Amino acid sequence: MTGMAELSLEGLISRARSLGFQAEVMVVDVNTYELSWEKMSYYGLTYREVGYGVRVIDDQRRLGFAYGNSLTEDLLEMAVRSARAGRPDPHNALPSPEPVTPLEGAYDPALEEPYEVVRGLVNEVLSSRPGNLNIIMTRGWGGTSRVRVVSTEGVDVQQQTSFVGLAASANYLSEGYVGPEVYEFVDSRTVKGISAEALVKELHEKVSMTSSRRREDLRGRPVLLTPKAVNELLFPLLNHAVSLENVHRGKSPLRPGEDLGSKVSVTDDPRLPGGTWSRAFDGEGLPTRAVNVMASGVFRTALSNTYWSARAGAENTHSSWRTYMTLPAISATYMVVEAPPLSDVGDAVVVDQVEGVHTSNFDTGEFSVTASVAWDGKGGLREFVLSGDLRSLLRGVAGAAGERRRYGRVVSAPLLVQGLRVSS
Structure with missing residues (x-):
């Protein structure tokens, strides 16, 4: 059977079936321009990546x-x-097909050739430098992606x-003072959904807030997490905690049905309009849908895939x-966070802005991060350490x-957290 002969998708599926295997192929074709x-220089990059991931079960x-x-x-x-x-x-199996509803507004033909669009966005940032705004780096990217999943199961x-x-x-940046580096990004499925002007405005506002900084005793004061901070801190911790794999293996600080005494509700919405990660189907070709993960502090539903839903005897979400380079894992797409x-x-x-979330103990939810960009009503603040755990963070949301806005993988308003x- 060994050979370098090219196969069609149908040919590979047919060949695997004849050998007595269930088989699935994920095909990814991505074209990107960056x-x-x-450091006063431009760097351009154009690349195309085509890959195939083949999963078989005997x-x-x-x-x-x-x-x-x-x-x-x-x-x-x-x-x-x-x-x-x-x-x-016994839990290894490929899923049967289910009807998939396409996403609306997920493709902009103008991004088949994104060069002028990307150059225009980058140059607009560089030409808009109000006040003492010192641009350190800017990067634009655009392109198209095609994903297909085919299996012996239909x-x-x-x-x-x-x-x-x-x-x-x-x-x-001024004579005698250098402020902290503030990072911002925006993304969209369409050219109309992105604004360099809005990005520069937000950068300017936050850089201005940190135009001077002081050190102060902040013990006992509540914290207001911006949507960016929610994305950087809450999303990775909660995404790990609500995975059915981690719940089943005892590697999550949360338990389904548990009331955390919190006011927070969280929905995973894989079909969020305009989201660059939104998707019509998941990594196994099954239709995506919104999942009510947490309702008023009660952990309702763990996110799952075919394998872990079978192993844990739970619903496949x-x-x-x-x-194409990995086996199916479990992840939220967009966490929509709501609070009173x-x-x-x-x-x-x-x-x-926080740094060091990767050092957290994801199994217990404990974290200790550096708040590198922060301020209060009196102005900018020097870096300080913010620590706690996922349960106390959720419970402390007042x-x-x-x-409310989309930032990264969350949709959230700023969250006031006590404790x-x-x-x-």
Whole structure:
């Protein structure tokens, strides 16, 4: 069977079936153009990535996987060999097909050739430098993506999307003072959904807030997490905690059905309009849908995929997340966070940017991060340490203050949190 001969998707699926295997192929075809400006120089990059991930399961329920940049007999052979070296697992199975509803507004043909769009966005940032705004770096990107999942079980779905993004970092620079580096980014499925002017305005506002900074005893004061800080701190901790794999293995600080005594509700919305990560189907080709993860502090539903829903005896929420180079894992797409509205945040310390979340103990939810960009009603604040755990963070949310917006992988208003430890 070994050979480098190219196969069609249908040919590989047929060949795997004839060998007695369930088989699935994920195909990814991404075209991207990037343009960066840093240290007074431009750097451009154009690339195309085409990849195939082949997953097979034999009659003993042994799993095999291989990936490559060409769909060949060798690729199937590697997947088959890895299956034969594995152990039987009764929960290994490929899903049956379900109807998929396409996403609306997920593709902008203008991004098939994104060069002028990306250059225009980058140059607009560089030409707009109000006051003492010192642009350190800016980067724009755009392109298209095509994903298809085909299997022996009848799954055959595909999606064509586009994407465009813009990022920049800046600080306040004057004679005798250098402010902290503030990073911002925006992204969209369409050219109309992105604004360099809005990015520069937000950068300027935050850089101005940190045009001078002081050190102060902040113990006991509540913290107002901006949507960016919610994305940087809450999303990774909660995403780990609500994975059915981690819940089932005892590696989550949360338990389904548990009332945390919190006012927070969280929905995972994989079909969020305009979201660059929004998707019509998950990593196994199953239709996505909104999942009520947490309602008024009660952990309702753990996110799952085919394997872990079978192993844990739970509902499959179609939350498989993967690339062609990986087996299906579990992840939220967009966490929509809701809390009661607040009109007054008192003497809250605004935290906009945190560092060190990767050092957290995700199994217990404990974290200790540096708040590198923060301020209060009197002006900018020096870096301080913010620590606590996921349960106390959720329990401490008193409400939401201000406008709700999408930032990264969350949709949230600024969240007022009480009870976190703040140390200078």
